[in-house]
Amino acid sequence: MSNQRKRRIGVVGYGHVGVYLVNQIQKEGDENNVELAFVWNRTKEKMEHTVEPSLQLHNLEDFKEREADLIVEVAHPSITRIYGERFLSAGNLLGLKITMTKHPNSFKLEGKLAGKDLSAIRDRTILYEGPVRQLCPMAPNNVNTMAAAAMAAHTLGFDRVIGVLVADPSVPDWHLVDVEVTGVINETNGQVFSVTTRRRNPAAPGVVTGVATFASFWSSILVCRGHGGRVFFC
Incomplete structure (x- = not known):
């Protein structure tokens, strides 16, 4: 030792x-x-x-x-x-804290999102899509990954990093994180550089943490x- x-x-x-x-x-x-x-x-x-x-x-x-x-x-x-x-x-x-696409029962929502009837969701549903800044107070237990990305990408910050919160009943025992980084458009041919990654974290049904x-x-x-x-x- x-x-x-x-x-x-x-x-x-x-x-x-x-x-x-x-x-x-x-x-x-x-x-x-x-x-x-x-x-x-x-x-x-x-x-x-x-x-x-x-x-x-x-x-x-x-x-x-x-x-x-x-x-x-x-x-x-x-x-x-x-x-x-x-x-x-x-x-x-x-x-x-970690946020990802997961089963509706795994979300803890506040503010404007708290009124959504998650138990009634039967198909993949986007609960929120927009700047991370507005999402953080509505899903404080689920958006740590997005908030960390906004802090790390300091030239974009909380207003220009886009967060998408998805409830999907078809993934009862997984938490999914998809991250897409997109570059500028090539003015000559319209092509765009991008990198997409997916993390699949096993999780018990209804839990916040994988x-x-x-x-x-x-x-x-x-x-x-x-x-x-x-x-x-x-």
């Missing part, structure tokens, strides 16, 4: 992803030189019997006292909205070794 100081990981949120990450840190932390700094959850009772009392953070305002090197937010976008800047002042922040995503989060934690107060995409 390395003699280097272990990197301390704070986990904000103890849902499916949070439980997975806490278990991984407890199981493989020594060999990867990481340890838990704290675990916070809105409902603290959920941590009882599974998270040691000394590692439970009951008041998120006290996160700095735990001296975490990396804070992983796997709770709700409102947490990052409120605490994101403060998290970054104390450590590195991992932003974690199976492969859990391992992706864990891998991202292991490679995140300090980014100067910047957000780290995974």
